[in-house]
Amino acid sequence: MDCSQTHRNLYPYLDRQIEPAKKKSFESHLGECPDCYGCYRFHFHLRDCLKKIYRHFELPPSVLRCLFKRVAGGPP
Amino acid sequence: MGKNDKSAGVKNQKADQFQALVAEHLDALYGFALSLTRNKAKAEDLVQESVLKAFRFFHQFERGTHIKAWLFKILKNTFLTDWRRDKRHPESLSMDDEESNFSFYVEAFRQSKASPQDYLPPESLHEQDMEQFFGDEIMKAMESLPMEFREVIFMCDVQGFAYADIAKILNIPIGTVRSRLARGRGMLQKHLWQYAQDRGILKRSA
Incomplete structure (x- = not known):
C-alpha cells in the first residue's frame, strides 16, 4: 500500500471498517512511513479529544428525575 | 387484586423495564442532543421529548435489538420535526468539495516544503498536546x-x-455516511489547521 492508498483507508481503519484484506498492508505501511504514521496519530488523538469532550456531558439530575417521574405516570 | 390494581401493576412493570433499558444511554442522548441543538436548555427538552416518545412506542421496540440506535433515531427524528417547524435555518448543505480533500498533514507538508515532523512531530503529539494545543x-x-x-x-x-x-x-445509504464523515472531518481539520497557524503552533509558509 502506498501513501495515497493509506490516506484513503485511514478513516475506515480508524472506524474499524477497513476490509480485512487491506488491514495488514495498511498497518505495515504505517510502520514504514513516518508521515502517514503522524497523520494516523493526529486523527487518533483528535478522536480521543472529541470523545473526552462530548462524553463529559451528563444529563442534569433534576431533568433525569423529572423525566422518570413522567415515564412512571406521575406529575413532572 | 382489582382490575385497576392489575393494570397499574402492568404499567409500572413496563415503566421499570423501560427505565432499566434506557438509563445507561441518557448521557449519550444528551450529548447527541447538545451536538444537534448547541444549546443546553433545548437539548434537555429534546431528550425529554424523545424519551417520552420512545416510552409511548416501547411496545414497538424489538427486544434484543440495538436500543441505543433506536433511541438515537427517535431523538434525531424529533429534532428534525422541530427543526422543520422552525423556518429559521441558518445552516446550508452546500459544501465546497475541496473541504473533503483537506488533510492537516498534507497541507502542513505542502506549505512548509519541509517534513511535517518539523511542525507537529508525530512522536511528541500525545493526547495532552492535542488538548493543550486545541483545547476548546x-x-x-x-x-x-x-x-x-x-x-x-x-x-x-x-x-x-x-x-x-x-x-x-x-x-x-452507507456510502453517504462515509462521504459525510470524510467531508466533516476534512472541515474539522481545516478549522484546527487555521487555528494552529494563527497561534503559531504551525509555522506559516515563508
Whole structure:
C-alpha cells in the first residue's frame, strides 16, 4: 500500500471498517512511513479529544428525575 | 387484586423495564442532543421529548435489538420535526468539495516544503498536546460544522456506532455516511489547521 492508498483507508481503519484484506498492508505501511504514521496519530488523538469532550456531558439530575417521574405516570 | 390494581401493576412493570433499558444511554442522548441543538436548555427538552416518545412506542421496540440506535433515531427524528417547524435555518448543505480533500498533514507538508515532523512531530503529539494545543477549539470546530456532518462525526467518533447503524439511524445509504464523515472531518481539520497557524503552533509558509 502506498501513501495515497493509506490516506484513503485511514478513516475506515480508524472506524474499524477497513476490509480485512487491506488491514495488514495498511498497518505495515504505517510502520514504514513516518508521515502517514503522524497523520494516523493526529486523527487518533483528535478522536480521543472529541470523545473526552462530548462524553463529559451528563444529563442534569433534576431533568433525569423529572423525566422518570413522567415515564412512571406521575406529575413532572 | 382489582382490575385497576392489575393494570397499574402492568404499567409500572413496563415503566421499570423501560427505565432499566434506557438509563445507561441518557448521557449519550444528551450529548447527541447538545451536538444537534448547541444549546443546553433545548437539548434537555429534546431528550425529554424523545424519551417520552420512545416510552409511548416501547411496545414497538424489538427486544434484543440495538436500543441505543433506536433511541438515537427517535431523538434525531424529533429534532428534525422541530427543526422543520422552525423556518429559521441558518445552516446550508452546500459544501465546497475541496473541504473533503483537506488533510492537516498534507497541507502542513505542502506549505512548509519541509517534513511535517518539523511542525507537529508525530512522536511528541500525545493526547495532552492535542488538548493543550486545541483545547476548546475542537468543540468550536465541531459546533461550526453543518448538522449533517456534525451528527455523523458525533455518532462515529464519540459514540462508536458502526457505519451501518448510522445509516439506519439517519435513514441514508452507507456510502453517504462515509462521504459525510470524510467531508466533516476534512472541515474539522481545516478549522484546527487555521487555528494552529494563527497561534503559531504551525509555522506559516515563508
